[in-house]
Amino acid sequence: MKYGIALFPSKKIQDLVNSYRKRYDPNYALIPPHVTLKTAFDASADDIVTIANELRITAQDSNPIKISIKKVSSFSPVNNVIYLKVEPNDDLLDLHSKLHKGSLRLEPEYSFVPHITLGQKLSDDEHSDVLGSIKMLDVQHEEVVDRFHLLYQLENGSWTVYETFLLGKDNE
Template sequence: MKNLKYGIAIFPSKEIQDVANSYRKRYDPNYKNIPPHITLKERFKVNTDEIDQLAKELNKIAADMEPFEIEIHKVSSFSPVTNTVYLKVAPNESLTYLNEKMHQGIFPSEQQYAFVPHITISQDLSEDEHSDVYGSMKMLTFDLKDTVDRFQLLYQLEDGTWTVYETFKFGQ
């Protein structure tokens, strides 16, 4: 019975990942640990013998979902809480619903921050670096759209990288 760190995320299309990575390469020290993603549930610890139960629950949640659209038009920042700059995913009822479902029932309910759908493009920068990056990027506009039809349960390896444990497709 080992405690592993898990997380639940959506990996957007290659187009959106390429846009995010064009910035992450320079500004995100976690660039090599995980592809660009929208976090549905922050990392949590679960015993390996409980993960099958969680996966069953995630299957049920996915089965009740229909594919939905996401849109990204600009960047934003979590400053002053953290020096994180991100691609802001437009408010979306389906994402909010998924986040809520993954903090109820058998799931650990604690949530460090309020749910803000986003794709991180810079983090852990100094105050000055953050100001420069956010200052130059907040004027940019994007026209990124994607259809979301799945989410992934991930686990963290000892070297800090994240690996997909299982993928859950909607409506199946």
Template sequence: MLYGVVVFPEKHVQDFANSWRRRLDPHYSAIPAHLTLREAEEWSDDELQTAVNHLEQITSAMPAFSIQLNRVSTFYPVNHVLYLALQDTVPMQQLHDKVCSGPMTIAEPKYVFTPHVTIGQELSAEELHDVYGNLRMQAIDLSSRIDRVHLLYQTDNGSWTAYQSFLLRG
């Protein structure tokens, strides 16, 4: 089964992101607005249990924190993705580093970790530039408390649902 690890921002951030995702993100109906900590991967039952144990351990020592999203950015030309960017990526980077350590280390990551909330993907270059040109002019000032990590799995219909949530208790 396919599993991934994410955090969900607070509802007001999800609502803002979803106002764009409805039109620009083909995965809008499959998963709520989120920040990916570990890309999806096929796991056996043993690997799943190892991941659960690891997430229990790291979240017990990590405190909750706040993030600030302050602009729209893009991964163009590598990927035709628009996203909400963080003002300070350090707390999310630290959480990612802890999640992706020990038994959950990623040997060869596909991308450099860039914490973000996707608002559009699989766009044509023209549409990406048009929407990005408009959005980068908007003043964005969204904050969100991050107090839990979610282990998700993909269902047969392609949507994602929580397998287990882990409170940041440090």
């Protein structure tokens, strides 16, 4: 089965992001707006029990994460993804690093660029037009996220929460 690990931002940011994703992201119905901490990986039922135990320890040894969003950006020309840029910080980078050790030690395919996708799989012209208009948004948002989620993929391609992990020793 395929699994992944993500942070979900507040409803306020999810609503803003979904107002764009409805039109510009074909994965809109498959997963809520999120910050991917670990891309999809395969694990057996036995493996996921071990992984979940490791994630509990990782969560206890990690701090809640301050999310700061200040601008819209794009991965173009590598691919036509438009996103809200989440400013990297020590707590976020530390958690990402921890999630690539132990049973999950596979190196990430791409450098970690924390973001929340607004649109993807756009043609070059559509990407240029949409990015131009969305970049005019004045996005200034900060919040603290106190949990991350282990997700699994259903047969229809959608993702659902397998388990939620609260960050920090106070959240045991």
